[in-house]
Amino acid sequence: MKLRPVPTVLFVVPCYNEEEVLGQTVNALLSELDQLNLSDLAARDGSGILLVDDGSIDATWKGIQFWIDQDPRVNGLRLSRNKGHQAALLAGLSVVVDLADVSISIDADLQDDIRTCRDMLLLYRQGFDIVYGVRADRSTDSATKRFFANFFYSFMVFMGVEIIPGHADFRMMSCRALAELLRYTENSLFLRGLIPQLGYKTERVYYDRKIRQSGSSKYPFRKSLSLAVDGIISLSYxxxxxxxxxxxxxxxxxxxxxxxxxxxxxxxxxxxxxxxxxxxxxxxxxxxxxxxxxxxxxxxxxxxxxxxxxxxxxxxxxxxxxxxx
Known part of the structure; x- marks a missing residue:
């Protein structure tokens, strides 16, 4: 099977009040980018990180500016105010669509295993346009959170929303799949429900989710419920x-x-x-x-x-x- 050329890769990382974890996150992503370069899974020129500040009220943007000065591979996008995780992620994806062959979206807390990116990019070179990062289990969650998460995915499927159980927003997309995603213009964003509708060649990779080391979750119950309602109403009648x-x-x-x-x-x-x-x-x-x-x-x-x-x-x-x- 003929492999695709080594792609340029940009990590898209939405950040909201991530001052505590930003340094660890950037260091880990830069190290992973080095490994991807050595493995011929990411091109050295043109690959990097895009940190999207979603109107943080702490020193997140100052931290992003510091890292931009330290390493030319780090880039920053700051929104004028907090618009929510989905809007911040889409803002970043809208920028990288013309800058890289592949985008990998990942949360700033790095609870998602970044080593999974190697499998994603290998699948890209084999011809896949979308690769979903899917949690292998929820053993690190509390019993309450595990119950509501399972109920959430089951209820979404029952309501007719095409969704990947165990998948949030950790995924790889080729530039052509991303360009098609950006043709969807609705304001009520539920990306994990929109992307399965694109119809490109897709695959899943499974990983064990880590425990958050510092900072706090940006998806408390109220926001999770709001996201679920948006997903159902925007994608199902x-x-x-x-x-x-x-x-x-x-x-x-x-x-x-x-x-x-x-x-x-x-x-x-x-x-x-x-x-x-x-x-x-x-x-x-x-x-x-x-x-x-x-x-x-x-x-x-x-x-x-x-x-x-x-x-x-x-x-x-x-x-x-x-x-x-």
Missing amino acids: KPLRYIAYLGVIMSAASCITIILIIADYVRGGTIQGWPSLMVVVTTIGGVQLLAIGLIGEYLGRVYKEVKRRPRYHVRDAVGALLKSG
Whole structure:
């Protein structure tokens, strides 16, 4: 099998308040880049790192500037304000699409095993355009987080979202696959649900996720829940269909109840009063409010999309590769 030429590789690393781990992260990525160069998996010229500061309020940007001065392979992109992990990642990917043959997105905490990048790039040279980094297990997570993570992926699949279980945003993409991804212009971003729709030749590599050494998770329960809702509503209309099914079932149940009440009345039975009435009213009222709220979520996304506002604003772009690009 004929291998692709050795590619230029850019790591895209979204950063939000990562002052504590930034030095370790850059050192580890530069060392890995050296190993990739030696293994003929990444070209020496044109390969590097792009650190995307998502409006951090600590000294993350100062740290990025320090590393840019230390090593020409390090580049920095600073957004004007915090726009969220998905927007920051997309901002970085939008920059590197014309600068490198391959992009590898990875979180700044480096809980994802960077040694897996060697397998990803080997698969790229064998003809794969997208390689997903997938967790082999969740033994490092707490029981609660493990339960919610498994529920999240199962529920997303149930709702019709095409998603890779155990995969977050650690992945390799060729420039042509990335260029096609950037044609998706929606504001409600859920990249791990969009990318499987591209249809290019894909593969998975499995790895053991490490425990975070310092700093704090940028995806607490509230943000994780918001991301899940965005993913479902932006990629699936099944919730609306299920609401319609529920309406049909409740209408059928109401018809049956009416028939039973009439039959009981004809036989001389006594029709029960307030308790049964209140149960019916509150049940129907609750379902109606749920349906209205769900429809409101979809309408809110439509409202957000039709305005076509920018997904992010770049404040600074610094680094040798960005200047040459």
